[in-house]
Amino acid sequence: MTASAPTETAPRTVRVELGQRAYDILIGPGLLAQAGARIAALRPGARVAIVTDRNVAERHLGTAEASLAAAGIDHSAIVVEPGEATKSYAGLQQVTEGLIAARIERRDLVLALGGGVVGDLAGFAASVVRRGLDFVQAPTTLLSQVDSSVGGKTGINSPQGKNLIGAFHQPVLVLADTAALDTLPARELRAGYAEVAKYGLLGDARLFDWLEGAWRDIVTGDAQRVEAVAASCLAKAAIVARDETETGDRALLNLGHTFGHALEAGAGYSQRLLHGEAVSIGMCLAFAYSARLGLCAGQDAVRAQRHLEAVGLPTRIADVPGELPDTDGLMRLIAQDKKVSRGRLTFILARGIGEAFIAEDVDADSVRAFLEEMRSA
Template sequence: METVHVGLGDRAYDIHIGQALLARAGELIRQISDRKRMMIVTEANVAKLHLQALQDGLAAEGIESDALILPAGEGTKSWPYYEQTVEWLLAQKVERKDFVIALGGGVIGDLTGFAAATMRRGVGFVQIPTSLLAQVDSSVGGKTGINAPQGKNLIGAFHQPSLVLADVDVLGTMTSRDFLSGYGEVVKYGLLGDANFFEWLEVNGPKLAAGDIDARIAAVKRSCEMKADIVERDETEQGDRALLNLGHTFCHALEAATGYGDRLLHGEGVAIGCALAFELSSRLGLCSQEDPSRVRAHLKAMGMKVDLADIDGDLPSAEQLVDLMGQDKKVVDGQLRFILARGIGNAFVTADVPREAVLTVLKDGLPQ
């Protein structure tokens, strides 16, 4: 088991990464809590695969548990299911010293974390992420929330987990498409701040996708290290943390345009967004023309979506996509902020991006 520490003073916590962690969940949670009962929030697909293993792992340490099983899918990250989750937890008489366990991907982690942040003005929660995307990104750093009709993650709070258990064995139950969606976030870390990690991924990415456990642990660990480092410097996204949104300004507009559904998974949008961000950076003279080519070549080699044309169905016009970006949380005083790059591993945040340059990149990328 590898451990990454997130050093946030009295809100510090560990991320444990390894195999068979569901079976050890009781033992590991015991290190932070002596409570005899835990509430689990999960979703239907994950519950079928992993809920019993988690409950057995808790029972091995004398911890009773009850579970709320919600529908799978991005639609669950919404007011009705937030209300259902909070009311269920209150009916279970969850107290401030209790811990709520989020067992699932990013949707369940974000929703459960937001419920934990807001009920009784904050109860503790444990993240047990079951997707690659959640293990490397959404389970770490304390961003919680739900979607609004106006955009993604617009209702939420910063609420750090007390523990994260990233069991890489559960990744073996993911579909190839979902796994590669999570890989979009893994690649992002190399692109934003670690050229050596991106090089490592160019060599080891196929092994990772094929199920190599050592490669998976190494990739999750490095991603978590990078995220922890940035979160420690800038917990509430006043500066450096915005770097983690590389590709996301494009991504969130594309997700809104495709209805937050199966047409475009979040990590697929991130991958396309990263390719567009490097293309925009190159056209603005910030990085060489080879960099966007290299990014696209690696994503294509992994069998991922790379271009706007890879998204099924019709998309809005370039102008409409830029308008959708205006709902992004990174807008400051009406000014869009982009994460651009001076090269692979060297990203930065800027508001100094001409609208026309963004429109041109989008127009060139949209199917004619």
């Protein structure tokens, strides 16, 4: 995987090498206004169905539609409600029925315009309508630009756990318009930054070193932001190319997610706890648990937590507002994690900054005791 050198007019390009299903991630400002021209070049004559949510529609749907119209592309839009609760059976029904009603055919395209919820939902709908439609990701949040729009994981949530219903369905193009991030609330930007920090914490100590000095510029939006998105996409693209369907080291990308997903489910997939905030807490728990087991130095766990705290992210279970399930309830949610194999718990733990690894058959009683302690920390 390589990233092209930036010029004044060209976006950064990261290639996801998947043989005949390889695709480009384009990163830079102004890409939504170019969507029509790029889609017309990629798929001449295709019709496009835009899937977006109500909040994103207010900010960016007009730009996308004008771009498609200028390229002579027939298009329609399906607008869902914002929020994690839309990643549900009801949300999937709305999008799939909308695609069928719009008469989107196999040679046409679905355009996922929004954050991770829209990308996951639209991608999953595309994977099942007419037994598979191609789709383009146009992520509009930092979290979706560096993580969920890349790699082909699509799906919805179950009441029993996050992302338990889904499919691997790769996009044919990703348009990461970094100017769209300027419209995000500060809380959403910080939540997205947790996924940027994840790449340093799991496999690139030098990246984490850089982030400790550059995070303010990334959050506030200068040229460092494009570099951070590109670095994150390069890291994920390399792992996806090695292990597309998460049978091996792609699981490393779930650093912080086993704890984090349980907390998200416990908070009811609500605004009480955004996904990136849950990942932030989950990564701190993963490092603290690694230190508890003697796998990594305690100072590394402290360093990770202090960095995320400096950014303004939650780092403790107690930082989640409102009630959560008790420890046994959280353990039941952890037991539904997709990495569980025949009832055995699997966690992504760390031997240090940039040294994550897959730990199988983790002792459940040890995790339960650790969680019980951390709930009051």
